[in-house]
Amino acid sequence: MMTEAKATIVTENDWEPRIVAYCCNWCSYAGADLAGTSRIQYPPNARILRVNCTGRIKPEFILAALDMGADGVLVSGCHPGDCHYTSGNLKARARWALMEQVIEQAGVNPKRVRLQWASASEAQIFADGVRALVEQVKELGPIVREWK
Amino acid sequence: MSEVETPRIGVFVCHCGHNIAGVVDVDKVAEVAEDMPYVVFSTHEMFMCADSGQELIRQKIKEHNLNRVVVASCSPRMHEPTFRRVVEEADLNRYLFEQVNLREHVSWCHMRQPVEATEKAIDLVRMSVARAAKLEALPIKKVEVTPRTLVVGSGIAGLTAALDIADRGFEVVIVEKDKVLGGAVAKWTHLFPSDQIGEQVIEPLIDRIMRHEKIEVVRDSKVVNFEGYIGNFEVTIQNNPTGAERTYKVGTVIVATGFEPFRPIGYYGYGESPDVVTLAELQEMPRQYELFKPSDGKPVKKIAFIGCVGSREPGTKGHEHCSRHCCSAVAKAASDLRQRCDEVLVLYQDIRTYGRGHEEMHRLARGRNVIYSKFPPDQKPQVTIRKGKVRLNWFDVLSEDHLQFEPDLLVLASAMVPPSDIEETANLFSLTRSADGFFNPEHIKLAPLTTHTAGIMIAGAAQAAKNAHESAIDASGAAAKAVGLMARGKVEIESTVAQVIPELCSTCYTCVSACPYGAISIDKDAKPQAARVTEAKCHGCGTCAGGCPSSAIVMLHSTDDQILAMVEAYLCTPQEVTGGNA
Amino acid sequence: MTQSMDYVETPKKYVSDNALVIGGGVAGMQAALDIANQGYKVYLVEKTPSIGGRMAAIDKTFPTLDCSACILTPKLSEVARHPNIELLTYSEVEKATGHEGNFTIKIRRKARYVHEDKCSGCGECAQVCPVEVPAEFEEKIGFRKAIYLPFPQATPAVYTIDMDTCINCKRCAKTCTRGAIDYEMKDKVVQLNVGAIVVATGYKLFDVSVYPRLGYGRYQNVINAMEYERLINAAGPTHGHLIRISDGKTPKDIGFIQCVGARDVNKGVPYCSRVCCMYGVKNAVMAREHDPEAKVTIYYADIRAFGKGFEEFYEMAKTRFGVNFVKGRVGEVVEDSETKDLIIEVEDINTAQLEEVRHDLLVICPGLQPPDGLETIAKVLKLEQSEDGYLDIEDTFSAPVTTTIPGVFTCGCADGPKDIPDSVTAGSAAAMRATIILSKAGAK
Ligand SMILES: Cc1cc2nc3c(=O)[nH]c(=O)nc-3n(C[C@H](O)[C@H](O)[C@H](O)COP(=O)(O)OP(=O)(O)OC[C@H]3O[C@@H](n4cnc5c(N)ncnc54)[C@H](O)[C@@H]3O)c2cc1C
Ligand SMILES: Cc1cc2nc3c(=O)[nH]c(=O)nc-3n(C[C@H](O)[C@H](O)[C@H](O)COP(=O)(O)OP(=O)(O)OC[C@H]3O[C@@H](n4cnc5c(N)ncnc54)[C@H](O)[C@@H]3O)c2cc1C
Ligand code: SF4
Numbered sequence A: 001m002m003t004e005a006k007a008t009i010v011t012e013n014d015w016e017p018r019i020v021a022y023c024c025n026w027c028s029y030a031g032a033d034l035a036g037t038s039r040i041q042y043p044p045n046a047r048i049l050r051v052n053c054t055g056r057i058k059p060e061f062i063l064a065a066l067d068m069g070a071d072g073v074l075v076s077g078c079h080p081g082d083c084h085y086t087s088g089n090l091k092a093r094a095r096w097a098l099m100e101q102v103i104e105q106a107g108v109n110p111k112r113v114r115l116q117w118a119s120a121s122e123a124q125i126f127a128d129g130v131r132a133l134v135e136q137v138k139e140l141g142p143i144v145r146e147w148k
Numbered sequence B: 001m002s003e004v005e006t007p008r009i010g011v012f013v014c015h016c017g018h019n020i021a022g023v024v025d026v027d028k029v030a031e032v033a034e035d036m037p038y039v040v041f042s043t044h045e046m047f048m049c050a051d052s053g054q055e056l057i058r059q060k061i062k063e064h065n066l067n068r069v070v071v072a073s074c075s076p077r078m079h080e081p082t083f084r085r086v087v088e089e090a091d092l093n094r095y096l097f098e099q100v101n102l103r104e105h106v107s108w109c110h111m112r113q114p115v116e117a118t119e120k121a122i123d124l125v126r127m128s129v130a131r132a133a134k135l136e137a138l139p140i141k142k143v144e145v146t147p148r149t150l151v152v153g154s155g156i157a158g159l160t161a162a163l164d165i166a167d168r169g170f171e172v173v174i175v176e177k178d179k180v181l182g183g184a185v186a187k188w189t190h191l192f193p194s195d196q197i198g199e200q201v202i203e204p205l206i207d208r209i210m211r212h213e214k215i216e217v218v219r220d221s222k223v224v225n226f227e228g229y230i231g232n233f234e235v236t237i238q239n240n241p242t243g244a245e246r247t248y249k250v251g252t253v254i255v256a257t258g259f260e261p262f263r264p265i266g267y268y269g270y271g272e273s274p275d276v277v278t279l280a281e282l283q284e285m286p287r288q289y290e291l292f293k294p295s296d297g298k299p300v301k302k303i304a305f306i307g308c309v310g311s312r313e314p315g316t317k318g319h320e321h322c323s324r325h326c327c328s329a330v331a332k333a334a335s336d337l338r339q340r341c342d343e344v345l346v347l348y349q350d351i352r353t354y355g356r357g358h359e360e361m362h363r364l365a366r367g368r369n370v371i372y373s374k375f376p377p378d379q380k381p382q383v384t385i386r387k388g389k390v391r392l393n394w395f396d397v398l399s400e401d402h403l404q405f406e407p408d409l410l411v412l413a414s415a416m417v418p419p420s421d422i423e424e425t426a427n428l429f430s431l432t433r434s435a436d437g438f439f440n441p442e443h444i445k446l447a448p449l450t451t452h453t454a455g456i457m458i459a460g461a462a463q464a465a466k467n468a469h470e471s472a473i474d475a476s477g478a479a480a481k482a483v484g485l486m487a488r489g490k491v492e493i494e495s496t497v498a499q500v501i502p503e504l505c506s507t508c509y510t511c512v513s514a515c516p517y518g519a520i521s522i523d524k525d526a527k528p529q530a531a532r533v534t535e536a537k538c539h540g541c542g543t544c545a546g547g548c549p550s551s552a553i554v555m556l557h558s559t560d561d562q563i564l565a566m567v568e569a570y571l572c573t574p575q576e577v578t579g580g581n582a
Numbered sequence C: 001m002t003q004s005m006d007y008v009e010t011p012k013k014y015v016s017d018n019a020l021v022i023g024g025g026v027a028g029m030q031a032a033l034d035i036a037n038q039g040y041k042v043y044l045v046e047k048t049p050s051i052g053g054r055m056a057a058i059d060k061t062f063p064t065l066d067c068s069a070c071i072l073t074p075k076l077s078e079v080a081r082h083p084n085i086e087l088l089t090y091s092e093v094e095k096a097t098g099h100e101g102n103f104t105i106k107i108r109r110k111a112r113y114v115h116e117d118k119c120s121g122c123g124e125c126a127q128v129c130p131v132e133v134p135a136e137f138e139e140k141i142g143f144r145k146a147i148y149l150p151f152p153q154a155t156p157a158v159y160t161i162d163m164d165t166c167i168n169c170k171r172c173a174k175t176c177t178r179g180a181i182d183y184e185m186k187d188k189v190v191q192l193n194v195g196a197i198v199v200a201t202g203y204k205l206f207d208v209s210v211y212p213r214l215g216y217g218r219y220q221n222v223i224n225a226m227e228y229e230r231l232i233n234a235a236g237p238t239h240g241h242l243i244r245i246s247d248g249k250t251p252k253d254i255g256f257i258q259c260v261g262a263r264d265v266n267k268g269v270p271y272c273s274r275v276c277c278m279y280g281v282k283n284a285v286m287a288r289e290h291d292p293e294a295k296v297t298i299y300y301a302d303i304r305a306f307g308k309g310f311e312e313f314y315e316m317a318k319t320r321f322g323v324n325f326v327k328g329r330v331g332e333v334v335e336d337s338e339t340k341d342l343i344i345e346v347e348d349i350n351t352a353q354l355e356e357v358r359h360d361l362l363v364i365c366p367g368l369q370p371p372d373g374l375e376t377i378a379k380v381l382k383l384e385q386s387e388d389g390y391l392d393i394e395d396t397f398s399a400p401v402t403t404t405i406p407g408v409f410t411c412g413c414a415d416g417p418k419d420i421p422d423s424v425t426a427g428s429a430a431a432m433r434a435t436i437i438l439s440k441a442g443a444k
């Protein structure tokens, strides 16, 4: 099922990481909005997908993104204790550890995925998070499939 | 679920004046969108949210028989309601609308990278188009609004809100955690801008509250449980001393939990000498003409104030926000006390006596020979306490001199900070908080009193540091919001809840334990047994679906299919080699 | 303390459940919406051709830098669409009698020479109109025709003929396919019966030419903040390109002067205008955003960043946007006759130095004042005004949005300077107090 990345026709030099960013609506999506209104500049590599809560994010969503060729996946939600739905992010955090193992077993460097908490007022933290992941992924290079 | 119809998607790309079009090549975005799957119409327009933009959408829906609409403009957190309404006016179900955020998430944060921004914009539009193709119409649900408001906190904000709502004819339950009503204002002896004391302002309100037939006062109690949704909340209030609980049904809530004065331990000798007090403590001193030193009971002849204690101090143990009331409160107290003391000194960073009558108060203080001296923000005054005497050393900006003063009493105008239990309140009512620690309004400019939890309003110092006059105005405003909902009798609620496909459910109980609201249970009577969602309790977070190992849970409007379609549209579309040309 | 207005003979118990809101700025719009949302009928009277007030002309809003038109526009359509709100634009209150619960109001609906029900806002007329005059909405930097829509999102989207400049060539009437234009239209006076009134007439900008030393009105490159807002606005006369009026060049060194016509006892404005510090900071930030190379300096007395998120914004202006803040008083402004640059004399209070500084653009940030015509409104409604001209309120704490006449409320800048969130909040509060009266009209 896993095949060569479908879009790696680009050469090494102009390769830019492609990042899928799942953000919860209440904190991180709002934080990303605030980054915009505050004109905080950050790398344009991430495509944000809005979900209600990080609790909504199935591990499959992350795996599927990597499978389809994402060089990195960001999951960003409210700080533990601040989830709009009280505890969705705690569940997300609990699932995360397991997910990292699965990724590693599948031969993908877990540094390609990042879980972060950024509240609606933490625009800078959000932007820094995107930057950090982009830089990290740049060091790792384009995603390569090592599992069948 | 609706029958299968071929999607006919319309894409509308907004310039937002220069805001988007100044960075993103909107022409190109609209052009590329034309060739995306199921797109039958695509255009760009100056302001999509303006009447002309709205009319354009309605017209094109009719003209091209569109059954899905994608608007690529600003954040959906701002205009999703606007556009949902627009498509509805053209007889399209609101859940068939999808918005792309090209402003906050693209043009404003990649201002100097027009090519990459345009590329990102195209990807985002493509993703939303893919999602749009999978959207389904959902029923619009209306619920009754219980004509009763819960007011949490009985400071000037809570009292005022309760009275307004009751005077307007609706019932109110007001809960106060303290033994007495009245909040902070009831304690103040130097109340600006009037010449009253706090009690004179608060007592008449309490008096009316106690006599009002529509108001139930619950003192010395706290909310311990809160469930439900707009119009239909169920709140459990527990009496502090007895632990007895009572449950109320309410339709709307006003959170007016106020603030706490910051206790500046370790600042300016606070805690080291009884003669260093906060402004709040000064105001709470016994009400008599002469002021006596807390240490030895001798009369206070020389008094000094320091402003911005714990306010406007980012990155330290203080707080970044300005506490808004203190400059004026100091001006008032200083000018009052100057009548009774020989020397009054005020050390400040900036003087923010902005309100009506405040500048005049400040001028009056100076007129009475209160000495004002500005210290540099990066060079705070130093307080030393030797043999019980308080000594102040500071650098005066105007004279460029190091000065010294030995006050009998040093008063610290300390910050307004959120009450220590604010996190508990935030969790109970699902409220988020902003950088200052107070509650976040729905929109900081145009919706300062409502929150992101429908049916819950905030008022007074619970929303941000502010004075009592402003808190009272907030309160009436929040009351108007609550009454608006109750007077209508019915409101619409989101249909984006979880649904279980019984055939797939393996009754593993994952969702049951995942749901923060206890909305899922296993239906033991069903054959075979399967999980079941109580829709009225479901908030739509999706935590159940995120955990379900059997993919048996469908999140309406946020299905796995819809989400993965976006990921696929981004990653599996051959990239254009040239990128943008802006 | 309070008095009743001329008593009109009506059955004692009668209470009207209609409301009147005077002024269609953001405060008045909010008041109208919050009353209408409770099911009561609201007449919203606005003296200019469109609702929206000042916020419609502002570029971005502090402290979030949201674009002002973007957040206002949906409010405009919400008001226009509301089944319980009747818009009476281009209209003014002429006469009022009665008392709380039962006022009789006469409104003059000025002739706009275009029928509201026929005009579709297509703008064909303005294209053929040969007369161009400075546009009020653009602070007279841009132009409009004699038949005009004040701004693109104007609500209602109905054109108006300015008869003072119209040359009666009749071209517009010939172009209009809907026959909406009517040169014979006359003012109309309508009479309303309402139970409560909200005054939301806003403010006017202090006229800074009162300080000749600052050179406003004499030097082209000294502008006021409202003019600046229009100059940086994408929909404005320069399409958002900040230029110097003298030569159209992009300014590279901009100075902002705060507190002009505020906190000055001698000029009759002893009070703080509350918004100028923050709009000054905002506009300085926007200058850096438009041109990161430009040098931007603010001369101030105190920076009053007191509202939610303001101090944080001020901090951001200093650190992230690199705006230069100088606590100082600006003395004489002199123009370099060759370059049209401005040389200002500043006393830096932090260093006690007297310095001469050169800027190529100076933006003066004036304070706010009660609008023209507030006196008339006050007279008609018998409201008391404070010395500085704003409406008096009955009590700071218990009746903060009630005027000295029962049944008449105030919000927004009508009773003193306020920023947008405070104006909106007061609008909701005034609505609340008004509906308490309306609710006595019977079950709703
Ligand atoms: C030293 C000082 C001097 C001041 N002087 C002035 C002045 O002269 N003039 C002026 O206009 N303003 C002044 N202020 C500001 C003024 O005190 C506030 O604006 C005002 O108190 C805010 O009112 P509130 O109702 O929002 O909050 P509060 O007065 O703080 O009331 C909140 C109430 O909610 C209760 N509460 C909190 N949490 C809960 C909970 N979880 N459950 C139940 N109840 C809860 C609290 O016990 C309290 O009774 C001053 C402030 C300070 C600190
Ligand atoms: C340069 C500048 C920049 C600003 N920037 C910001 C900002 O970034 N953020 C912010 O929060 N605030 C800002 N403000 C403040 C903001 O403009 C006000 O808070 C807001 O406009 C007040 O709204 P209002 O409804 O009270 O008054 P207005 O907007 O003035 O509206 C009053 C309305 O009443 C009408 N009217 C007046 N008299 C009559 C009459 N007799 N009969 C009928 N109608 C009448 C007027 O035509 C007008 O439409 C700024 C102000 C200035 C000067
Ligand atoms: S109101 Fe004055 S003293 Fe208080 S924090 Fe703000 S600037 Fe400092």
Ligand code: SF4
Binding pocket: B497, B498, B514, B515, B516, B517, B518, B519, B520, B533, B537, B538, B539, B540, B541, B542, B543, B544, B545
């Ligand atoms: S979506 Fe699922 S977990 Fe969330 S509230 Fe609804 S049933 Fe509970």
Ligand code: SF4
Binding pocket: B014, B015, B016, B017, B020, B046, B047, B048, B049, B050, B073, B074, B075, B079, B103, C069, C070, C071
């Ligand atoms: S729709 Fe959004 S992006 Fe477009 S003009 Fe309106 S506010 Fe701006």
Ligand code: FES
Binding pocket: A024, A025, A026, A027, A028, A052, A053, A054, A055, A077, A078, A083, A084, A085, A087, A088, A089
């Ligand atoms: S809502 Fe943000 S993580 Fe749950």
